[in-house]
Each structure stands twice: as C-alpha cells, then as structure tokens.
Amino acid sequence: MHVARLALTVGEPAGIGPDICLELARRPVPAALVAIGDLDCLRVRAARLGWPMVLRPWDGETPLGAHQPGQLFVLHTPLAAPCRPGQLNPANSPAVLQTLDRAVHLAQAGLVDAIVTAPVHKGVINDAGVSFTGHTEYLAERTGVERVVMLLAGRGLRVALATTHLPLSRVAAALNREDLQQTLRILHRALRQDFGILDPRILVAGLNPHAGEGGHLGREEIEVIEPALQALRREGLRLKGPLPADTLFTPRFLEEADAVLAMYHDQGLPVLKYHAFGEAVNITLGLPIIRTSVDHGTALELAATGRAESSSLAAAVETAIEMVRSRRLQGLLP
Numbered sequence: 198m199h200v201a202r203l204a205l206t207v208g209e210p211a212g213i214g215p216d217i218c219l220e221l222a223r224r225p226v227p228a229a230l231v232a233i234g235d236l237d238c239l240r241v242r243a244a245r246l247g248w249p250m251v252l253r254p255w256d257g258e259t260p261l262g263a264h265q266p267g268q269l270f271v272l273h274t275p276l277a278a279p280c281r282p283g284q285l286n287p288a289n290s291p292a293v294l295q296t297l298d299r300a301v302h303l304a305q306a307g308l309v310d311a312i313v314t315a316p317v318h319k320g321v322i323n324d325a326g327v328s329f330t331g332h333t334e335y336l337a338e339r340t341g342v343e344r345v346v347m348l349l350a351g352r353g354l355r356v357a358l359a360t361t362h363l364p365l366s367r368v369a370a371a372l373n374r375e376d377l378q379q380t381l382r383i384l385h386r387a388l389r390q391d392f393g394i395l396d397p398r399i400l401v402a403g404l405n406p407h408a409g410e411g412g413h414l415g416r417e418e419i420e421v422i423e424p425a426l427q428a429l430r431r432e433g434l435r436l437k438g439p440l441p442a443d444t445l446f447t448p449r450f451l452e453e454a455d456a457v458l459a460m461y462h463d464q465g466l467p468v469l470k471y472h473a474f475g476e477a478v479n480i481t482l483g484l485p486i487i488r489t490s491v492d493h494g495t496a497l498e499l500a501a502t503g504r505a506e507s508s509s510l511a512a513a514v515e516t517a518i519e520m521v522r523s524r525r526l527q528g529l530l531p
C-alpha cells in the first residue's frame with residue numbers, strides 16, 4: 198500500500214506556519230508531503246532559520262514520492278507582497294485563502310489523501326475584506342457541507358464543540374435541538390470510523406453554571422440539550438449529560454468517556470489546551486475530505502526565531518496518516 202499523500206497549507210506567512218512546516222520537513226515523515234504556499238517565502242524563512250533545505254516546485258500533477266528529510270515539494274502559491282515575519286499584511290490574505298482552496302481541490306480530485314493546515318490569522322483575513330471565522334467553517338462552505346464538528350484531541354482527551362467561532366453573546370441563541378443532534382451524530386460516527394471506538398461514550402456539558410441548576414440558572418439544559426439527548430439515546434447513542442461543565446472535566450467522569458461535547462469554544466478548549474497544548478490535534482469532523490490541524494495559532498512573535506514548536510503539526514500529520522490508513526482499511530479511500 199502506498200504512503201498517505203498529504204497537502205500541507207503553510208498558513209499565515211507572517212506567522213510560524215512556514216517555520217513549523219519547514220521544521221517538520223527536516224525530519225523523516227512516513228508520508229508524501231506537498232506544502233502549499235509561497236516558494237520564495239519558504240526559501241527566505243529557511244535561510245533565516247539557518248536550515249539548508251531543498252524546496253522543489255510541484256506541478257500539481259506528478260505523483261508525489263515518499264518524503265525525504267530536508268526536502269519539500271511546494272505547490273507555489275504566490276503572495277501579493279513580500280512576507281515579513283511578525284508583520285501582518287492583508288494584501289497577502291487572498292493568497293492564504295487560495296492555499297486552502299487548492300488543498301481542497303487536490304483532496305477532492307484524489308491527488309492527495311488528506312489536508313493538514315498550519316495556522317492562519319482570522320483577523321487579517323477579515324481586515325482584507327473577507328468574512329472569515331476559521332478553517333472549520335471555511336472548509337465546510339467550500340466543500341458544500343452544512344454542518345461540521347470541531348474536535349481537538351490530545352493526551353487521551355477528546356473535546357468537540359457544539360458551537361465554534363462566534364461571540365459568546367450569541368452562543369445561547371445558536372443552540373437548538375436539531376443542530377445538537379446533528380453534531381452528536383457526526384461526532385459519534387467519527388469516533389467509530391476514525392478512532393475505531395465501536396460503541397462510543399460521550400459526555401455532554403450543560404451551557405449554564407451547574408447545568409442550569411434545575412432551570413434556576415438557565416433553561417437551555419431543559420429545553421434544548423436534554424430533549425436532544427433523549428432522542429439520540431432512543432437511537433442507541435451512549436450519552437451522559439447535560440453535566441455541569443466544571444466537574445465534567447474530572448477523572449471520575451472522563452475515565453468513562455471517549456469524548457466530551459462542550460457547548461462553546463472557551464468552555465472546552467481551555468481544558469484541552471491546559472492538558473495537551475503543543476501535542477493536540479484539531480480535526481474537522483463531517484467533511485468529505487480528511488482535515489487535521491495544529492492546536493495553536495500564528496504566534497507572530499515567534500516567526501523566524503527558531504523557537505516555534507512543531508510538535509502539534511507533527512501530531513496533526515500523524516493523525517492524518519492514521520485516518521487515511523483507517524479509511525483505506527474500511528474501503529472508504531483508494
């Protein structure tokens with residue numbers, strides 16, 4: 198069986214994306230890799246970091262060979278302006294989005310098996326006039342999928358989110374039974390398909406303090422979450438909740454669960470990142486393509502310093518390879 202072919206988008210060029218992609222490529226990786234980004238930016242960054250690298254332009258068609266340490270194929274996607282480490286430039290945002298579009302195209306055309314994304318800067322893309330909240334939502338829209346689920350996983354903990362990148366003031370209104378059921382079905386299916394867990398156990402957090410305290414501290418648990426869970430339990434899903442989020446993340450509960458569904462970004466991700474920052478992987482569940490990513494952002498202040506850790510990117514690549522292997526075994530990928 199041939200190695201997994203991975204497209205690696207290099208992310209925001211002023212951030213650490215280029216650095217971590219280059220560092221990853223210096224080491225053995227049991228896959229075929231193609232970076233999607235600006236070739237000159239990568240060459241200049243490698244030189245600044247003092248890393249001798251062979252960066253080879255890729256034409257988008259020639260079959261990719263197994264990765265060789267110190268070498269990297271690059272699907273050249275030119276930036277509009279020269280890249281300056283640490284200095285965001287909205288003029289370069291269209292090219293950043295183009296790297297994502299090209300990665301999606303390659304995956305949908307079967308030229309790569311999965312995409313792995315380095316971090317982008319959401320703010321500068323918006324400054325460029327494009328409404329953008331994250332890869333998760335962008336990739337869903339680009340692949341024509343109505344609902345996807347963000348899952349971050351590291352050191353044995355898996356945390357999925359019922360809502361992703363939206364202001365806290367809009368979270369409660371965004372929760373409804375139907376979406377919650379779809380989210381849980383996607384999570385359940387992914388735990389079975391991609392993580393090999395035959396009968397997944399999922400803990401579901403409440404939204405309000407103490408899961409609403411019987412309706413005295415909010416009614417979303419009674420009106421939205423509990424009815425959604427009841428309906429899914431009738432379908433056979435093993436769900437516990439809605440549980441108070443403050444004590445859900447304790448060993449007594451986690452030992453008996455395969456994943457947690459948090460209601461919003463900063464209910465679940467601070468716990469996950471406290472537990473496994475730098476080692477965790479962000480996976481978009483429910484896409485028609487495999488997409489994994491890092492657990493961190495653009496860390497502009499570390500760009501070109503040599504101090505950016507590539508451990509989360511390495512974990513994202515490893516997870517993508519495992520997902521490709523698992524889907525091939527199930528006959529879902531050639």
Ligand SMILES: NC(=O)c1ccc[n+]([C@@H]2O[C@H](COP(=O)([O-])OP(=O)(O)OC[C@H]3O[C@@H](n4cnc5c(N)ncnc54)[C@H](O)[C@@H]3O)[C@@H](O)[C@H]2O)c1
Binds near residue numbers: 318
């Ligand atoms: N996958 C993604 O595209 C992704 C993920 C998270 C954040 N972001 C974006 O990144 C931008 C900056 O976000 P932020 O400042 O909240 O988070 P951040 O992860 O960039 O930085 C948080 C802290 O962690 C450190 N850090 C991050 N990555 C590191 C690494 N690989 N090695 C060593 N230290 C590292 C930074 O120096 C900083 O101190 C925002 O625009 C945010 O939306 C993108």
Ligand SMILES: N[C@H](C(=O)O)[C@H](O)COP(=O)(O)O
Binds near residue numbers: 332334466491
């Ligand atoms: N929510 C993610 C995190 O905190 O790590 C991050 O913003 C990346 O999201 P996307 O994969 O949607 O860009």
